[in-house]
Every structure is written in C-alpha cells, then in structure tokens.
Amino acid sequence: MEHKTASADETVQREDDGTPPGLDGRVGRIVRQTLADQVYGDLKELLLAGRAAPGERFTLRGLASAIGTSAMPVREAVSRLVAENALEVLPNRAVRVPLMPRxxxxxxxxxRSSLEGLAAATAAAAATDAELAEVVRCADLFxxxxxxxxxDGAAAMRHNKDLHFALYRAAHLPTLMQMIExxxxxxxxxxNLDFRxxxxxxxxxxxxxxxAALVAALLARDPQAARTALVADIWSAGDFILSRGILPD
Structure with a gap:
C-alpha cells in the first residue's frame, strides 16, 4: 500500500484557488497528520486481525518501507499504539508485539466476555437486516x-475477526465499540496461537x-442466546490457547 503527500504543484493550485498566504506549514501538518492516521489504521488492522504474532519484531525503517511512506508518520502511529499497549519499543529502538503473560x-x-457479550446481546435487538446479513456472510466465509x-489459518483469522466486528458494529454503541477495539x-x-x-x-x-449458534440467536432476535454463544466462543478459544502452555507466567 502506498500513501502519497501533496505535491508542490498541488500546493500551488491550492494557493491559486484562494488559500491564504502563510498556511503552507499548516497544510503540511494536516497532510502529515492524515498520513499518520492512515498508517495507524494499517498497523491497527494488522494487530486486530492477528496478522502479527506475540514477540514479533519490526523496525521503523522496515515498517516505513513496507507501507511505502517516510519514517515520520510511522513513528507517530507506533507511538499511539504503544500508548494503547498494542506495541512496545525495545531498548534497541526496535518495535515488538508484546508478549502476553497468562x-x-x-x-x-x-x-472481553462482559463487553463483547453485551455487544452481542444488544446487536440481537438493534441490528438491521443488512447488518445481520453481513454477520451471516462472514460466518459462511469462515x-x-x-x-x-x-x-488457511490466516484466512480463518480474518473471517473470524470480520464476523466479530460486523456483530459489534451492529450494536450501534460507539463507546463500547471503541473499548472492544x-x-x-x-x-x-x-x-495467532489458536487459528495458526x-x-x-x-x-x-x-x-x-x-x-452457528450466534447466527441462529441473531436471526431469532434472542439477546441472551447471542450473548451465550459469543461468550462460549471467547472461552473456547481461550481454553485452547491456555492449554498450549505457550503464554509466559
């Protein structure tokens, strides 16, 4: 994926179109911030979809090269994710997906069981028919x-993540959605320790x-059954991950 900043010609055109003199620096900051937001979105999706494993390391230069941008927006995006406990910076300035203690x-x-269970129960009552159809589509793909x-474990993880987030969006509770994210x-x-x-x-x-139980509950508009199925999904996956003995004490 490649993100591009505005060219010099585009800046001249903005001024010709009536951009007041003296705003060049401010426009540059706006473009840079927008690019940092895009990089943040790319890295966030990588983590949400489980495409990076615990302990996996990156460099800012490597991330910038992979994304197709300069180091500055990558550094800003990484800083945000470090503040959200999604990444950590090592002493050698490398970036690592944190290891998670048991x-x-x-x-x-x-x-998660509490918050995501609430989202599932709410979605059972609040989701539109189109939103339910999207959850069903993701379940079918999985x-x-x-x-x-x-x-393909990576594909299974992607479909699983898409199903869950289609469900949570259907609850129409933006603050809850932010917490779940x-x-x-x-x-x-x-x-990664499950599907892969x-x-x-x-x-x-x-x-x-x-x-399947979740889809049936949603189609029946049964909040309690939707909550039960969702929580069972979380605990089943968690039990398998814990059984592998990989998580550090």
Whole structure:
C-alpha cells in the first residue's frame, strides 16, 4: 500500500484557488497528520486481525518501507499504539508485539466476555437486516474456509475477526465499540496461537459451532442466546490457547 503527500504543484493550485498566504506549514501538518492516521489504521488492522504474532519484531525503517511512506508518520502511529499497549519499543529502538503473560490473558478474556457479550446481546435487538446479513456472510466465509482440506489459518483469522466486528458494529454503541477495539489490539496477536496452530486446529476447533449458534440467536432476535454463544466462543478459544502452555507466567 502506498500513501502519497501533496505535491508542490498541488500546493500551488491550492494557493491559486484562494488559500491564504502563510498556511503552507499548516497544510503540511494536516497532510502529515492524515498520513499518520492512515498508517495507524494499517498497523491497527494488522494487530486486530492477528496478522502479527506475540514477540514479533519490526523496525521503523522496515515498517516505513513496507507501507511505502517516510519514517515520520510511522513513528507517530507506533507511538499511539504503544500508548494503547498494542506495541512496545525495545531498548534497541526496535518495535515488538508484546508478549502476553497468562494472568493478563485471563484478565482480558474475562473483560472481553462482559463487553463483547453485551455487544452481542444488544446487536440481537438493534441490528438491521443488512447488518445481520453481513454477520451471516462472514460466518459462511469462515465455515467455507474450515471445510477445505487444508484450511488457511490466516484466512480463518480474518473471517473470524470480520464476523466479530460486523456483530459489534451492529450494536450501534460507539463507546463500547471503541473499548472492544482497544482490547482486540492487545488480544488479536495472541489469536495467532489458536487459528495458526495448524490446519487441523481450524478444522477441529469449535469456533464454527459457536458461530452457528450466534447466527441462529441473531436471526431469532434472542439477546441472551447471542450473548451465550459469543461468550462460549471467547472461552473456547481461550481454553485452547491456555492449554498450549505457550503464554509466559
């Protein structure tokens, strides 16, 4: 993906169109901030979708090269994600996806169950038909991936994330959505330890069962059943991750 700042010709055109003199620096700051927001969005999506694993390291230069931008907006975006506990800066100035201790994972699972369960229950009553159709579409994509002879763990993770967030958006509670995003920024990479454990894990896991129960509850407009299915999904995945003994004490 490549993000471009405004060219000198574009700046001249803005002035010819009536941009008051003396705003060049301010316009530059606006462009730079917009670019930093775009980079932040790209990195946030990478973490939310579990495309980076706990302990994975990056450099600012490497991230800038991969995204196709300069180091400045990457540095600004990384600073925001560090403040949200989604990334950490190491002494050598490298950037790392934090390792998550077992106790913190269990704490976040408990909080997620409460907040995401609330979103599921609310969505069962508040979602539009189009929003429900989007949740069903994501569930179908996950089920189709699982049914393959060798499912792609990364694709399964993406469909799972899309399903969850389609559901949470359908609750129409923006503050709750923001809180859930903050939790997923931290928990997303840990889901690597579930869906990317191997094709057989995708095939043999219980996620599709909980997804089916969730879809049925949503279509029945049953808030309690939707909450129950969603919480069961969170706990089932969490139990598997904890059983692997990979999380540090």
């Amino acid at each position: 106790a913190r994972f269990e704490e976040l699972r408990l909080i 089920a189709a991936e699982r049914a393959k002879k060798r499912p 903050g939790l997923w920024l931290q928990i997303g990479p840990v889901l 454990a191997g094709p057989e894990r995708v095939r043999q896991g219980e996620a599709h069962i909980h997804h």
